Amino acid sequence: MSGTFIGMPAFSPPTLPAFSPPTLPAFPTAAKEAVRNPTLRRNLRYATHTIRAKRAAAVSELDDWAALREAGRQIKDHTLRHLDRYLLQLEESVTAAGGVVHWAADADEANRIVTGLVKATGESEVVKVKSMATQEIGLNEALAAEGIHAYETDLAELIVQLGRDRPSHILVPAIHRNRGEIRDIFTHEMSEWGRPAPEGLSDTPAELAEAARLHLREKFLRAKVGISGANFMVAETGTLAVFESEGNGRMCLTLPETLISVVGIEKLVPTWRDLEVFLQTLPRSSTAERMNPYTSMWTGTTDDDGPRTFHLVLLDNGRTDTLADRVGRQALRCIRCSACLNVCPVYERAGGHAYGSVYPGPIGAILSPQLRGTASDIDASLPYASSLCGACYEVCPVAIDIPEVLVHLRERVVEGGPAVRQGAKVTLRPARGHAAERAAMRAARWTFRHPGALRAGQRLASGTRRLVPRTLPGPGRAWSATRDLPKLPPEPFREWWRRTHRPGGQAPADRQEDQR
Amino acid sequence: MRVALFLTCVNDTLYPDTGRAVVKLLTRLGVEVDFPMAQTCCGQAHYNTGYRHQAEPLARHFSDVFKDYEAIVTPSGSCAAMVRELYPRLGDRARAEGRGTALAEQLAPIVPRTHELTEFLVDVLGVTDVGAYFPHTVTYHPTCHGLRALGLGDRPRRLLSAVRGLDLVELPGAEECCGFGGTFAVKNSDVSAAMGTDKVRNAESTGAEVLCAADNSCLMHIGGTMARLRTTVRPVHIAEILASTEEEPLT
Known part of the structure; x- marks a missing residue:
């Protein structure tokens, strides 16, 4: 450890604010920028196609993939159905193992709890292992407001943090960056946060990884407080598990004196045996590995080994509301593998930032509008950010029917209707901006219920077909611009049929030649 | 066998050639085809845009029109998927909303009797060589609902491979969506157009004269993009290729 960096750094590293829905543009607007950025398109296309092919190969090695997928679905559904019981069991197990359990109804409460816990240690910096839940609640910003610096230690998270950027992928948050961009970020930014990048850093993966390793090692060895998420929590023993590839998680989970884990309540499984399924499906679905390189599991605290103090913050933040929705609740099965992102043609072209959430891609499109509601432009537009091609459902290791x-x-956006918000039953009003569409749908329904009207409309269209322009003005431009x-x-066909066939019957033999 | 042709509102209005091709093809294979004049729309656009309650009367109408036929054949993967995959869901959801089982019971009988065209040819009629002739290089785009909702698998390719004179070439990235997606095409037109352009470029790279698919909605988007990009590949529905013979070739 270099003497220069003992204690609190004298600077305040700038950070981007967390995703704030009311300030974000709707999905089509944000996607338009990404579609026109050739570097981003190239980076995303290369990365998603590579991992897509690898995942397919890793999955095809297992004869019982379909059974594993079904088992994963059932374990998650069973747990969610009895979540109240298993959460209490978890609290009991964690407490018995020497941990302290905190319950956070929303982001503010979770941030308050974590900030208070860090301040109580007297420390002003923390190391973090990638945790989507803490990004969901904007923990880094809440800590910064109290003068506490949070250092991301996952390689990709580090790139995002140093680049004053936002994550754009669940598993590889810097997927939108290529090696040259990463080299530039390291060279220019590392010195502001700690150990500078080595002189003459190249863009080879080995040199970039070594630069990150040296930069982070200093922080691991100094930090007294670690903050983590968890992939799974086992109710029967109170054990938490982190699956990762780099070893940064192992460092964060074992070196600091105090460990604070912030975990969504849906990350629960009842027994150790249930982990067996996800130990197979998660690595193959996410990194296309048969087994992830580091699987860290911890149960409360252990004398003379690992953190002395362990806090578990159980985060709701819209999850109970989501659980109340008969169709939407399946989103809570998600194990954050990101397979759906990697096969999604929309994600590939729009990029992760367009989804305006730490959860991008198809899963984000169904998770964000449930966790946050559909009041903002971005959240009301996310359900439409899909061609419903079904590739996401096909690869999902817990069979979330994302198109459904x-x-x-x-x-919910166009009709409103019953929903649960902050634990209370409410009736949502239809979103603004769908009046013309609603009227068109009603008119179409009326026409389709009256075949005579449909026929009249078709005849009118055919009769005036030479007047139809090649391109359309106004809203029609959305089609005819490209x-x-x-x-x-x-x-139309039905006129031909009426002319050539007896009504409701088969064509006479002498009319057969007329059919072409 | 007496079957009803469910042509779909899009084909009826915009692609009558596809309808005539289905009639010609099935008639040639000894099937008695009827076109119930009261048919309109399956309700897919309503359902997928979020107007499930507006789709219900259209589903009931579909059932009224087609309930007396042994088999219902449609040259559209997405409309077949609407009936087969989503009509049962309409019934389930109505029941979950406390509206009883009437809708589910009314729709249940027509669900298993509704077949996408290539499925009907291979599974019901048991033919892969339909006696067609089409001396052109063709590449096949498996549309998403046919591929993933109906699981058509290699049926369309088997049918095309048996066509005399036809040279079938693989489409790179074949299983990737073309970007149509119904109202997605206009609600997210930039992403949709980017997907469409990639699909067209992939089709061009095969050197094929024809891009074939089993759904005219997707072909409307792909074909519209092709026309704008001035590509030499042309979009053709699989029914028109399978209907084409040496005596009466597709022109």
Whole structure:
């Protein structure tokens, strides 16, 4: 450890604020920027296609993949159905093992608890192992407001933090950056946060990893407080588990004197045996590895080994509301593998930032509007950020039918209806901006209930087909800016059928030649 | 066998050639085809845009129109998937909303009798060689609902492979969505257009003259993009290729 960096750094590293829905543009607006950024498109295409192919190969090695997927689904559904009971069991187990359990209903409460715990230690800096829950609640910003510096130690999180950037992927948050960009970020920013990047740093993966290793090692050895998330919590023993690839998690979980874990309440499984399923499905789905390099598990505290103090902050923040929704609750099965992001053609082109949340991609499109509600532009637009192609559902290791939930949330946006918000039953009003669409849908429904009206409309269209322009003005431009309109035929099919076939019957034999 | 052609509102209005091709093809294979004139729309656009309650009367209408047929055949993967995958869900959801089992019971009988065209040919009629002739290089795009919701698998490719004169070439990135997605095409037009352009570029890279699919909605988007990009590949529905013969070739 270098003497220069003992104690609290004298600077305040700037950070970007957490995702704040009311300030964010709707998905199509944000995606438009990404679609037109060739570097981003290239980075994302290369990364997602590479990992997509690797995942497919890793999954195809297992003959019982379908059974594992079904088992994962059932374990999660069972746990969610009895979440009240298992959470109390977990609290009891963690407490018996020497840990302290805290309950946080929302982001503010969780931030208050964690900030208070860190301040009580007298420390002003913490190391973090990648935790999506703490990003969901904006913990780093809450800590910074109290003068506490949080250092991300996951390699990709480090790149994001040094770059004053936001994560754009669940597993590889810096997926939108290529090696050259990372080298530049390290060279320019590391010195402001701690140990500078080595002189003449190149963009080879080995040199970049070594620069990060040296930079982070200093922080690991100095930190007295670690903050983590968890992939799983086992109710029967109170054990938490972190699955990771780099070893930074192992450092964060074992070196500091105080460990604070912030975990969403849905991360629970009842027994150790249940982990067996996810130990197989999570690594193969996320990093395409048969087994992740580091699996750290801890149960409360242990004398003379690891942290002396362990706090578990159980985070709700919209999860109980989500659980109340019959269709939407399956989103809580998610184990954050990110397989759905890597196969999603929309994510590949729009990039993670367009989703306006720490949870991007297809899973984010169904999670954010449930955890945060559909009041903001971004949250009301997320259910439409999909062509419903179904690739996400196909790869999901816990069989979340993401298209089903997307459509369900579209219904919530356009029709409103019953939902649960902060534990109370409410009736949501339809979102603004869908009046014209609603009227068009009603008109279409009426026409389709009256075949005569449909026929009249078709005949009118065919009769005036030469007047139809190749491009459309106004809202029609959304189609015709990049696509020709289909040419209207001289007569619709049903007119041809009426001419050539007896009503409701088969064509006479002498009319057969007429059919082409 | 007497079957009903459910042509779909899009094909009826915009792609009557596809409808005529299905009639010609099935008639050639000895199937008695009827086109119930009261048919309109399956309700897919309503359902997928979030107007499930507006889709319900259209589903009931579909059931009224088609309930007396042994088999219902449609040349659209997504409309077949609407009936097969989503009509049962309409019934389930109505029940969950406390509206009883009437909708579920009304829709249940037509669900297993509804077949996508290539599925009907291979599984019900048991044919892969339909006696077609189409002397062109063709690449096949498996549309998402056909591929993932219905699980059509290699049925369309088997049918195309048996067509005399047809040279079938693999489409790179075939299983990736073309970017149509119904209202997605206009609600997220930038992403949709980017996906469409990539699909067209992949089709061009095969050197094929024809991009074939079993769903005209996707072909409307891909074809519209092709026209704008002035590519030489043209979009053709699989029914029109399978209907084409040496005596009456597709022009």
